[in-house]
Amino acid sequence: MSLSEITSRLHKAETESGRPVGSTRLIAVSKVQPNERVEAVLQQGHRLFGENKVQEAAGKWPNFRERFDNVQLHLLGPLQTNKARQAIGLFDAIHSLDRPKLANTLARLAQETGDCPDLFVQVNTGEEPQKAGILPADADAFIAECRGMDLPVVGLMCIPPVNEEPSLHFALLAKIAARNGIDGLSMGMSADFEKAVSFGATHVRVGSAIFGARDYG
């Protein structure tokens, strides 16, 4: 696969879902990928990337940002509160707002710095004990709590359980977003981004289908 193939598949999925071409943002998930592969995608003009870890992003992106204009970086993985300040400095959006303690910390830092990345509330749609995210039953109250702190909640995010049909999870996330008046939907990865588009994804997070398999060596 390549960036151009994924982009055309994305546009085809948008058309088939009756959505405007280009209405879904493609986040190229560059975690663990060698710099040459990331650079190749930057050279092709892509500017929106996703990383899972603050430390890894801090090691990699300041240099790319010096060499390429208008890079946007989204944090997709869990965020510890003691890394929140660093995350605010690095990321344009955080997709893993998943608990009150983190919301409090981000609100305090936003007050202090006058700046806050766009926030996506992560919902644990599969109610998996090992997975981050607010439970579906608690989502409305948590979203209200975040809004009460003036946090810029622009979307919801989910990672469906592996080995489960993702459609039910995409539909559930879309339903929670709609009843809370939230527009952004971060859902869909390499294996299922077209399906996510048909359920209204505004942001798909595609890693291996663009860059190739990750080598955790």
Ligand SMILES: *Cc1c(COP(=O)(O)O)cnc(C)c1O
């Ligand atoms: C790694 C990761 C992705 C990308 O996964 P692929 O299957 O390589 O497309 C998307 N979202 C999150 C949260 C991830 O951690």
